[in-house]
Amino acid sequence: MIWRFCGNTGQPQPLPGSGTAYVYFIDVGQGDCALIRSGETDILIDSGEYDRCTDVFRTLDSLGVQELDYAVISHPHSDHMGCMFRIIEEYGAGTVIMPEIPEQMIPVNVSYTELMAVIERNDIPIIYAKAGTTVDLGEAGMLDIIAPVRTYEDLNNFSAVLRYRFGDAGFLFCGDIEKEAEQDIVSAGCDISADVIKVPHHGSGTSSTRAFVNAVSPRYAVFSAGQENDFGHPHANIVRLYESLGSEILRTDLNGTITFITDGHSINTEKKRPMNSAHSLVFLFVCHTQRKLRQKRENIGGVCVGFYLRHDLCYNAVLIYDESRPDNAH
8 A cells, every 4th residue: 555644634643563573784795785574574675786696695595585575776776776686586576666767867787677677577566766655564564755856867866765664663764865865855844753774875975964864863873885895985974973963883894784673662783794605605505495496386205405504604404395385394
């Protein structure tokens, strides 16, 4: 269900969501990728570059994600959607959310072409991001579409800005918006307050105006950037700005994948460096094999033995598939 949320109706609104929600800011180096999970609902926001597919697959598989309910592309720059077409091919997506880009600004690159092709091939509906609308996720909460407010000359400012609400907890995903789009969002007057902000544009000095950050007033500021990246992200003055406003600083380049857990009232956070690349390849192979077997509902007539890796430790794993219960694994 999609409905408009800007404007005060004068009526108290029930708090969205029930149970527990998990928000993962996945370490994909110099790029963005986040996963929202609550109940049986899975929402992926951006994907990072194409060469970080393994990192995303590993995370989704380790969490047991079978299919995405929503795949969000904040804007068509490769560090945000470079491997999204591969992810949708692998996991599917119920709906895609993305900004509607003017034809003359549509990028000519393989990642974008393949993304649109896989969406069309699988007949996946698209919700074009329009400021002032909300996607009702039922017990999984609400997804407010904050921006884009209007058309721009820069793709960064076309970024779909989303606020995820679960109970009293709020998470703001800003894509790569810069000062111009931030000013428009503040001027529009919609509520953008949030406990957690994915800092715009990897912490670049082109973004995070004081008026915008004050309007968000985040308890946690998450910077998604690569180690020793060529852009110097996050810029020191931007980190200091969030610190001066009392935000706790979290960085994927220093902390790895960052996890938030909320019951709609309290928020807890976990930081964990990812497993090394050798472990990733073995883990990815086993999870990919398990997922494909489940998708095809094959009876392999016995036992599939592999290695299952968690927390950098190696365990023997035995996957048993029963024809009468094709989704059963032990």
